Amino acid sequence: MLNTVPPTRQEQPAPSRQAQVRKRLMTALLLVAPFTLVYLVFLIYPTLRVIQLSFTNADLLGAGTFTGLQNYIKLFHEPTFWTALLNTVYFILLTAVPNTLLGLGLAMLVLRLRRLRNLVLAAFFMPFVLPVSVVTNVWNWVLDSNFGLVNFVTGSNITWFQDPVWALPSVAFVTIWWTVGFNVLLFIAGLQSISAEIYEAAALDGASGWRLFWSITWPNLWPVTSLILLLQLIAQFKIFDQIYLLTQGGPFDKTLVLLLYSYREGFQQQHGGYASTIGVVLMVVILLVSAIQIRVLNRGDRA
Amino acid sequence: MTTTPLSTTSSRARPARSLRTRLARLPGILVTALTLVLALAWVFPLYWALITSFKPENDTVSNPPTLWPQTFDLGAYTYIFQNSPIVRWYLNSIVSSVAITVLVLLLSMLCAYALSQIDFQGRRWLYWLILAGFMIPFQASLIPLFIFVNQLGLVNNYMGLILPQLAAPLAVVIYKQFFDQIPPELADAARIDGASEWRVLFGIFLPLNWSITFSLGIVTFIAAWNNFLWPFIVMNDTSKLTIPVGITQVQSAYGVAYAKTMATAVTAAVPTIVAYLLFQRRVTEGVMATAGLKG
Numbered sequence: 001m002l003n004t005v006p007p008t009r010q011e012q013p014a015p016s017r018q019a020q021v022r023k024r025l026m027t028a029l030l031l032v033a034p035f036t037l038v039y040l041v042f043l044i045y046p047t048l049r050v051i052q053l054s055f056t057n058a059d060l061l062g063a064g065t066f067t068g069l070q071n072y073i074k075l076f077h078e079p080t081f082w083t084a085l086l087n088t089v090y091f092i093l094l095t096a097v098p099n100t101l102l103g104l105g106l107a108m109l110v111l112r113l114r115r116l117r118n119l120v121l122a123a124f125f126m127p128f129v130l131p132v133s134v135v136t137n138v139w140n141w142v143l144d145s146n147f148g149l150v151n152f153v154t155g156s157n158i159t160w161f162q163d164p165v166w167a168l169p170s171v172a173f174v175t176i177w178w179t180v181g182f183n184v185l186l187f188i189a190g191l192q193s194i195s196a197e198i199y200e201a202a203a204l205d206g207a208s209g210w211r212l213f214w215s216i217t218w219p220n221l222w223p224v225t226s227l228i229l230l231l232q233l234i235a236q237f238k239i240f241d242q243i244y245l246l247t248q249g250g251p252f253d254k255t256l257v258l259l260l261y262s263y264r265e266g267f268q269q270q271h272g273g274y275a276s277t278i279g280v281v282l283m284v285v286i287l288l289v290s291a292i293q294i295r296v297l298n299r300g301d302r303a
Numbered sequence: 304m305t306t307t308p309l310s311t312t313s314s315r316a317r318p319a320r321s322l323r324t325r326l327a328r329l330p331g332i333l334v335t336a337l338t339l340v341l342a343l344a345w346v347f348p349l350y351w352a353l354i355t356s357f358k359p360e361n362d363t364v365s366n367p368p369t370l371w372p373q374t375f376d377l378g379a380y381t382y383i384f385q386n387s388p389i390v391r392w393y394l395n396s397i398v399s400s401v402a403i404t405v406l407v408l409l410l411s412m413l414c415a416y417a418l419s420q421i422d423f424q425g426r427r428w429l430y431w432l433i434l435a436g437f438m439i440p441f442q443a444s445l446i447p448l449f450i451f452v453n454q455l456g457l458v459n460n461y462m463g464l465i466l467p468q469l470a471a472p473l474a475v476v477i478y479k480q481f482f483d484q485i486p487p488e489l490a491d492a493a494r495i496d497g498a499s500e501w502r503v504l505f506g507i508f509l510p511l512n513w514s515i516t517f518s519l520g521i522v523t524f525i526a527a528w529n530n531f532l533w534p535f536i537v538m539n540d541t542s543k544l545t546i547p548v549g550i551t552q553v554q555s556a557y558g559v560a561y562a563k564t565m566a567t568a569v570t571a572a573v574p575t576i577v578a579y580l581l582f583q584r585r586v587t588e589g590v591m592a593t594a595g596l597k598g
Contacts, residue, residue, distance in 0.1 A: 031417035035410040043470040049447035109338040123342035129575040131529040131547035137568040147364040283443035
C-alpha cells in the first residue's frame, strides 16, 4: 500500500519557498502549542518553583520571604527527616529487589505454560489495574487483626499495619502484590526476545539447568532487569499512597517516608517552604538514581 | 517496531519452547501445579473481597470464615448506593478520566506529529525538553503545583483536576516513535495534492496508528481512573471527589463494616477490571510501550 504513492516532489515553485517555510513554522507552532503550554505551566514551572520556594518560609498560599539556606539547615538537623529517609530506603530494600526477582521467577513459570498461559498471566497482572485505595481496602480486610483471613489461618493476632516491626514490611508486601504483574509482563517480553538458537547451541555443548540460566538467560536479560530496577527504585522513592492509606506513617513514625513527611509539613502544618525543601531533596535523589542507573543500563546494553 | 502482542505470536513463542525443554528436566507437573496454586493465591484476595461484599454484615465476622456467602445478600450495595455519594463520585471519575484520555491523546498526537514530520526551528530543542520531563517527579513539586492551581482559582474545580494530568510527556514520545516509522514520501505526496498538515495527520497518520492510539487510550484511561495523589490533593468537597478518593472516606464512616467497604471497593474497581478483561492485549501492549519496551 505504501508503494503505490508516486514520489513526485520536483514541481515545487521556488519563489514561494520562504512563504512556505514561514507557513510551515506557523503550523508547527500551532500543533505543538497546546501540549507544550500545559507541559511548561503544570510540570516545568512547578519544578523550578519548588527550588525557589525551598529557600523561603512560604505557607500554603503564597510567596513567603527569602530565608536562605535556613530550611536546608533545619532539615538536616531534624531527626524526623532522617527517620523518613531511612524508612524510605528500608522500604525500597523491601520492595525493589524482591519485586524484581519475584517478577522474573513468575515470568519463567508463566512461560512454561501452554494453554493456561494467558489466564495465569492475567491472574498476576490483575491487581496492577486496581486503584490504590481498592488495594488497601482489600488488604485491610484480609490482614484485619480480629476477623482477617490471614490471622485466622495462621492463628496469629498481629495487628499488621499498626505493629512497629511489621507495619512497613506489610505495606511492602501489599505493594509487591499490587505491582509485580507489571514486572512479570516486562520479563516475559525480555525472555521471549532471547533467541532459541542460543539455547540450542548451549544445550548441544552439554549445558543445562542452572548453567543455562546463569550463562544465557541472566546476561541476556540484564537490560530488562536493569530497566525494571530503575523503574522500581524511582517509584518506591515516591511512595505515598499506600502508606497514607494503610498506616498514615504510624506507628511512631515507623512508616513515615519522604513524600509523606513533605505532605505533612506542607498540607497539614502549612509549612510550604519547608515541605518544598523536602521535595527538592526527593527530586535530587531521584535524578541521581536515574543518572546512575542509566549508566548501568547502557553498560548492560553493550555487554 | 512491531506491535504484536507478546504471548500469542508463534514465531515469538520459540524461545519459550526451549525454556520449557530446559525446565522439563524438573518434575514438570509439579512446577505447573505450583504455578497454578500461586496464581490462585494471587487472585484470592480479590475473590475474598468480592464474596465478602455479598455477605450480610454479621456473616463477615463469622468464625470460621465461609468461602461462599451462606446467604447471598445485596444489602451492602443498596446501602452504599443510598447512603453515600458513590454515584456522584462515579460520574466525576468517568467524566474526568474520559476527558483526560481524549485530551492526552489529542495533544500528544498534535505535538508528536509536528516533532516527527515538520522541519521547524527549535524542534530538536523542544524534543529534548519533553524527554527531560521523564526524569521529573511531579510529586516532588506538589506544593508549588497546589499553590499555583489555587492561585488560578482551580482548587475543587474539574479544570484543576484535569489540566496537570495532561502534562505527561510519555504519549508524545511514543507517538513520535510511531510517526517516525512512516515513510515521509506518504506525507509529501499528500501535501503536493494540496492536503493541509491537519489533513495529513488525521487522514494518514492517525489511521495508520489506530492500534497504538487504542492501546495508549486504554492505558491512559486506567491510569487516570486510578490516580490518587493529585485528585486527593486538589478536590476537597465531598461531592467533587473521584471514586478512588471517595471510597477512602466511606470506609472510616462505616467503622468496621467490611461488607460495605468491600462493596465500595468492588464498585470502584469494576471499570478498570472490565477494561482489562475486554482489552487484555491492548492493555499489555500499552504497558509495554509506556515502559519503553515495544513488545
